[in-house]
Amino acid sequence: MKTIIVNKPKEVKVIDTEKPIRKPGEALLKILYGGICGSDLGTYRGTFAYSDYPRIPGHEFSAEIIEIDENDLGFKPGMVVTANPYINCEKCYSCQRGLVNCCEHNETLGCQRDGAFSEYFTLPIERLYDGKGLPAKVLAVIEPFCISYHGVSRANIQPGDKVLVIGAGTIGTLASVAAKAKGAEVYIADIAEKKVNYAVNTFNLAGGLVNDGDNETFIEKCMETTNHNGFDVTIEAVGSPSTFQNCIDAVAFGGKVVLIGVGKKNLDFNFTLIQKKELNIFGSRNALKKDFLELIDLVKSGSVDLEKIITNTYDLDDAPKAFADFDQNAANMLKVVIKF
The missing domain is CATH 3.90.180.10 (Medium-chain alcohol dehydrogenases, catalytic domain)
Incomplete structure (x- = not known):
C-alpha cells in the first residue's frame, strides 16, 4: 500500500x-x-x-x-x-x-x-x-471541529457573550462556529486579512479584526469593539506567545481565556494581570467521545x-x-x- x-x-x-x-x-x-x-x-x-x-x-x-x-x-x-x-x-x-x-x-x-x-x-x-x-x-474534518468545540465548551459560553477568537485557521474558524452555535456574538482575528474575511463572510460572524503586527493598536481595536469593556471570552488558536498575550489583554475583567493553540516558545508577561482581572484561564487538549458524537449529529442536522x-x-x-x-x-x- x-x-x-x-x-x-x-x-x-x-x-x-x-x-x-x-x-x-x-x-x-x-x-x-x-x-x-x-x-x-x-x-x-x-x-x-x-x-x-x-x-x-x-x-x-x-x-x-x-x-x-x-x-x-x-x-x-x-x-x-x-x-x-x-x-x-x-x-x-x-x-x-x-x-x-x-x-x-x-x-x-x-x-x-x-x-x-x-x-x-x-x-x-x-x-x-x-x-x-x-x-x-x-x-x-469532524476531528478538528471536535478540538475547537471542546475548547469552546471549557469556557461554558452563554448566549450573548462577546467572544474573540484569535487565529483564523481551521481550528480558530471552527471555534468561532462552535461559539456562535452557543449563541455568542463572535469576532475573529488574524494577521491574514483574507482568512478573517473568509471566516466572517462564510460563517456569518459578528466581525473580524486584523492584527497588522502592532499589538497596541490591535488591543485598541478590541476595546473599541467592546465599548472598552473587553471580551467576555478570548480563545487562542495559534500557539504563539504574542497571541496568548493578546488574549490576556483583550479579555474583560472577570473574563475567561481558553488556550487551544500549541507552541514551543515561552512567554514572559506580567502574570499579576491574571490576579488583577481575576481571570479564568483554561487549557484545552484533544477532545472527548461526547464531542465527536455531538458534532456528528450537529453536522448531520444541517446546522453547520x-x-x-x-x-x-x-x-x-x-x-x-x-x-x-x-x-x-x-x-x-x-x-x-x-x-x-
Whole structure:
C-alpha cells in the first residue's frame, strides 16, 4: 500500500509499505479522506512540539470498515466511520478520573506515534464512530471541529457573550462556529486579512479584526469593539506567545481565556494581570467521545455546513505538493484534505 511519510522537516514522500494485519478487537480500515492538521504542518516545518522523525502523519480521517470482529457496537464491514485518534494509557491519574483527553502519556496519531495517512490502517473497535451517512470528505474534518468545540465548551459560553477568537485557521474558524452555535456574538482575528474575511463572510460572524503586527493598536481595536469593556471570552488558536498575550489583554475583567493553540516558545508577561482581572484561564487538549458524537449529529442536522472549511483537495500521489503548498500559502488556505 501507499503511505505518506515526513522523513525530516520539509521532506514528504509517498512510499510503499506493508498492508497492516488486523488483530482481534481491531478493525481494518480503508482510508478515504485525510485532513492535514496544523500539527501535521508543524511536523513538516519542524516546529511542532510533540513530533519527531521520521513520522507518518494524520489523525483527521474518514474510512471504510473492511474487516471487523462481531461486536456489540453495531459496526460492520462497509460502514464509513471516523475515529478518536488520542491514544491514552488508561493508567495515569488523568485516565483514572476519566480525563482521557489529557492523559499524562497521551500519544496522538501522527504526532507522538505514526498516524493514519496510509491506504489501510487498523484501530481498536471502541475508537470508531459511525459517520451516520455524512459524506466521507466532511466526516474527515469532524476531528478538528471536535478540538475547537471542546475548547469552546471549557469556557461554558452563554448566549450573548462577546467572544474573540484569535487565529483564523481551521481550528480558530471552527471555534468561532462552535461559539456562535452557543449563541455568542463572535469576532475573529488574524494577521491574514483574507482568512478573517473568509471566516466572517462564510460563517456569518459578528466581525473580524486584523492584527497588522502592532499589538497596541490591535488591543485598541478590541476595546473599541467592546465599548472598552473587553471580551467576555478570548480563545487562542495559534500557539504563539504574542497571541496568548493578546488574549490576556483583550479579555474583560472577570473574563475567561481558553488556550487551544500549541507552541514551543515561552512567554514572559506580567502574570499579576491574571490576579488583577481575576481571570479564568483554561487549557484545552484533544477532545472527548461526547464531542465527536455531538458534532456528528450537529453536522448531520444541517446546522453547520462543515464542507465550507475545506478549501483544497489533493490526490494521494500529490501529498508532497499538498504539504509544500500549505506551507507556502497558509494565509490563503484553511482545511487541506487528501483523497486516498
